[in-house]
Amino acid sequence: MDEEEYERMIQRCLRCSICKWVPQIQVKSQKYATICPAMDEYNFHTYSGGGKIILALSYHLGRIGPSDELRDIVYKCTECGGCAVSCKFLNTLEPLEIMCEFRERLVKDGCGPMPAQQKYIEAVKKVNNPYNEPHESRKEWLPKDIQTDPNSKVLFYVGCTASYRRKEMAIATARILNAAGIKFRLLEDETCCGSPILRTGVKDAFLESMNKNLDAIEALDVDTVVFTCAGCYDTFKVDYPLHRKYNFEVKHTVELFDELIQDGKLKLTTEVPLTVTYHDPCHLGRNAERYEEWDGDVVELMPLVNINIPKKPKRCGAEGVYDPPRNILKSISGLKLNEMERIMEYSYCCGAGAGVKSAFPEFALKTAQIRLDEAEDTGAEILVSACPFCSTNLQDAIKEKGSKLQFYDINELILMALGMDIKKVKEKAAEVA
Amino acid sequence: MVLEEDTFKEFEKAVGVGNVNDGEVITDAYAYNWCMEMFNYMDGKEPLPYSSRPKAVILPSSTEEVQKVVKLCNKYGIQVKAQSTGLGPWNCVSSNNSIVVDLRRMNKIVKIDEKNLYCVVEPYVSGAQLQAEIMKYGLNCHMPGAGPQVSPLASATSMNGPGFTSPSTGHSSRNVLGVEWVLPDGEIMRLGSWGMKNNPDWFNGDGPGPSLRGIMRGWAGAKSGLGIFTRVAVKLFPYPCSTDFELSGHSPNYDFKIPDFMRLYVMDCKNFKRLDEIIIQVEKEEISFMCSYLSGLAVMAIFANSFEQMMELMAVGGMKAPLVVIIAARTKREFEYKQKVMDYILEKNKLANIIGKQYTPYPVFYAEALRSNLGLHGFIATGGFQSTLGQCDTAKMCLNSATLNVPAKQLFIKKGAVANDFGEGVWMTSYESGHYFHAESPTMFDQTNKHSVKGTAQYFERSNEIGLVKHLGAPFFVEGDRWHDMFGPHMHNYHLWLRKIKEAFDPNNIADGGFYITPGKDKKGALKK
Structure with a gap:
């Protein structure tokens, strides 16, 4: 996102609150209608995707300056991109990209990252x-x-x-x-x-x-x-x-x-008689959609109305990796997949992303617990995913909550379906650890 | 810290730690809203999208907490502005002595009474959430054109609320039943059957005793200028067709299994005279789920999910007076009956339905129609959008208003201030099967372009003046003292009564009346008691 586009976009939030919810036509219940972990935890509009766009504008206009409060709010976001999917159902704003750019600007101004994040950056x-x-x-x-x-x-x-x-x-x-x-x-x-x-x-x-x-x-x-x-x-x-x-x-x-x-x-020949539910990691799902190159022109069709020629691709999460993990699970004999309400491009985040797990561990855990509630409501006994961050945070939340759910990485289920003793893999992991 | 330390602590004691914030980072985000730049310009201020910054934002979680906050506001002489889902400038404070009460933590569906067709909701239940839950009972609710993400409570108690399903679900003011209301002095008022001493329940909005619905919200709502509504009962309606809602694919190009008994008609009535006759014929039959007149461009917009896609629909946009009707049914027999009626009206008026012949919309259109998402398509051309007019009258009167508005809009199109819809961009819907009608003129502008903002504001003012001079009734944006004092003398001096209501219910002028009306003052400038 270049300077011009950033400035154009931060002036265009409609403050409609659509960024707080899954795409409106995908709302299936009151309980699981939300998409933004930060809003679910902190409640003030300022924490939402739209709220942070407003903050970017306020900062740009000099209405607010760098401060610890600003830094905390901007970094209390898992950058899961759920807001962007919902916004872009009809709009052309890029809440997630604005967020990334805003953080870069704060870093340049000495107002980021969080101390815990700085520590791991030094470690890297x-x-x-x-x-x-x-x-x-x-x-x-x-x-x-x-x-x-x-x-x-x-x-x-x-x-x-x-x-x-x-x-x-x-x-x-x-x-x-x-x-x-x-x-x-x-x-x-x-x-x-x-x-x-x-x-x-x-x-x-x-x-x-x-x-x-x-x-x-x-x-x-x-x-x-x-x-x-x-x-x-x-x-x-x-x-x-x-x-x-x-x-x-x-x-x-x-x-x-x-x-x-x-x-x-x-060949997955061994029966795995388990009922599982699959959590789409943000990094494998909606955010794993590549940017398509677009070298077109913005043409003024009439005063105030511009059109992209050719049509500019809109990155809405549709090209995330959704079918392969589900195909794998469906290939395992005896295994039953019960889907959660929020899946694929409108999946709810595990809560660990974008440095949140290190800087705001309680927020990360609470978000994971919301996801666990949803997983439990499917009747599944196993929560499965395909990301080590999700794995860590969801397992931490299972312990914290005392949930009966067990967590497995999808590759562990494949091993079970290959007839390998999963306990031995876990033990081996502990042994090498 | 903007609030005095003691004041802050008292608010915090009322609503809990972490639920009061007076820091500039939190509060500045609450100063921003859609179209605020236009209202600032109308008030002679710099056209920025920010209001005054609230002194603090407070998040109560119950009626009792709201009551405590309001009483503290009375104690300290601080004004209060409440918001639910918060879309629109009327959610912003109008002075630098106001706090915002954000009702987000009050988000329960208190009751669904499927037998008596009503439910009770708190302020931060969204329309989509409510609809998802009542669909499980085969029921539907009214949602305003602002979309399913906004609050049914706010629409029912405090706003003007036409929606695309108004032919079958009415206007927000006609949907409100029992109400729980924290008055500006902190007392709790319970309206309708919820106010009964014995066996209170929510099923009736207008009794026992005299109805206060007119005072509470009137036609356009007080926008929190008369207190805070904490729970409300609203009517429910049978869902128009099967509640099986099968979406597949990915956003934004979802595929949708169109319910068996649902059909869309788009017909060009050619001119407003015929449109007036035909829309009444359709509505008299009480068969439509949706029945709207939309300009050609607006028809293009509701069928598209991007501006580029909209431009591919030029053939649809050429219609002069398109009437968009959706019929839906729960049984084959009901569906056949409704189709027969529509066939008869089409034949009688020599109309052709273009759907399935000249144009077939993507199935997701039907999903959006059922979930009241079509109003949001107004933003796809320029990103900025607001409506003038707002008439609520007969179809003839609404169309007359739309016709008279065309030259005014064209003037500002020529100036390059508003996007070119030939001045004809109008949405008109029937309420309650043609019982009455609503018309508004969606106007596309660029909120980041000062010339466009100023021109659009001037056009709105011109449009309001036309409403006044031509006796078209009070439009949407007669809000705040200036406009009420301008329209009131021409409309039975209603502004005097409105001000008296404000003074009687808000003796300390605590409810921020910037988008409602403010109390009168004596010669010394003090608030009249």
Whole structure:
């Protein structure tokens, strides 16, 4: 978003409140009609997508200046993009992009990010991961019996969270790749994808991470990079190309494994008699839609009425990855999928994104608990997703709430359907941890 | 801190920690609203989209908390402006001595009485939420043209409320039943059967005893200038067709399974004379779910989800006097009957339905019609949109008003202040099967362009003057002292009565009356008691 577009957009919020709800024609109940975690928690209009656009305008006009209060409100947002989907059902505003740009401006003015976020950004600079774990232990998740191939054209980009915190996801991915006979390699010197930095508005440090990763990958003869982390996937797929083009394909494991199942290369033969519900991660769903290049003109059709020629693509979340995880779940014999009310492009956020989990852990947990309520109401016993951030936050909320739900990463369910003992994977993850 | 520390603490004690904020970051967002720039210009101020900044924003969670807040406002001489979902400049304060009471935490559907066809809601239940819940009982509710995201309580108690389904669901003022109302002095008033001493219930708005509905809201509502409404009962209606609501695909191009017994008619009546005759014929039969006259451009807009898509519908836009009718039914027999009636009217008037022949809308149009989302399409051309007129009368009178308005609008189109709809952009709907009609003139402008804002404001003023000079009745934007004092002398001096009501119900002038009316003053400038 360039300067001109930013200034044009921040003047155009209608204050209609549509950003607070799922798209109006998708409202199915009173209980699950909302889309904005920040509004659900903090209530003041200022916290909504529209409210933050107004703040951007007020800041731009000098009506308000940098302050701790401003910073807190602007950073109490998971950047889930739900507001943008609802707004863009009819409108052409970009609440999420305005939010990202506003954070960048606050950072430039010394009013961001939050101290806890600054801490993990420093950690990324120092040890290449936001958890401040030793870089040299990044591959410790890797069980000895996993086969890797240093000459493979497929790279498994593990990501920081699966490497250090959600090892079961990394292990499950590697085992499934082995089971399907897909040779893969790992980066010798993997570094944070930069997503947690980018979402806080610290652009320079993000670009540094991006360049390190792309330099490292492009030095290899790789044609596909596979991700089990929705955040890394989104960042590579959507954000990197805005700054630097690359010439390899990116796939989330749900896309790859869905293809392998459809092609008969991955045979899910073991019955998994569970009732599950699937949580769409924002990074894999609505935000994983690429920007389409548009090189058209804005033509004044008549005074005050402009038209884009050719038609400018509107990024509404329709191209998110929705079918592959559902196809996988439907391929598992004995498994029953009960959908929640808010799904796909209008899914409710888990609450962890954009640095919220580190800066405002209580807000993150409360948001996850709202999502748990919705999952519980489906009658499912298992909550399944495909993102390590969602996994961590939703599991934390399950513990906090004392919910009977169990959480599984979708790859763990695939392992079960492959006949592997999931307990052993979990134990192995604990062991390598 | 804008409030005195002690005052802040008292408010906080009333509503709980974290529910009062007087910081500039929170309050500035409440100073902003849609079309505020235009009202600022009309008031001789810089055309910015901000009102005065409220002294604080307060979030009560119950009627009792609202009452405490209002009593504190009386104690400290602070004015109060309440808002529900908050769309529109009338949600903004009109002085720098006002707080905003944001009723967001009052969001319960208190009761659904499916047998007696009413429900009771708090201020922050949205129309879409209410509709989703009552659809489970096969019922529907009235929603204003502002859309399903706004508050049925606000519309029923405090606003002018025509909607696309008005032929079958009426006007907001006709939907309100029992009311719970925190008066400006902090006392609680219960209207209708909810005010009965024994066995109070919500089913009736006008008794026992004299009805106060006229005082409470009149035609256009007091926009919080006469206190705060905390719970209201509104009428429910049978849902017009099957409540199976099957959407698939992704936003914004959802696919929708059109219910079996639902049909759209779009017919060009060619001129207003014939339109007047035909719309009355249709409405007399009491068969329509929706029945609206829309200008050609507006018909294009309701069928499109972007301006580019709208431009692909030029063939539809060429109609001179399009009548848009939706019929819907719950049984095959009812549907066949309604179709037969429509066939007869079409044949009698030599009309052709273009739907299915010249044009077939995307199925999502039907979903939006059922969920009252069509009004929001008014924004897709320029992003800025507001309506002049606002007549509520016979179809002939409404169309007369629309006709007289055309040259005024064309003048401002020529000046490049409002977007070119040939001056003909009008939406007219029937209320309650033709019992009466509503007309407004949606006007597209650019809220970021000062020339456009000023010109649109001038056009609105001109349009109001035409309403006055040509005896067309009070339009939408007769709000605030200036306009009431201008229209009142020509309309039975209603402004004097309105002011007396304000003074009687609000002896300390606590309810912010910027978009209603303010009390009279004596020669020394003090509030008349």
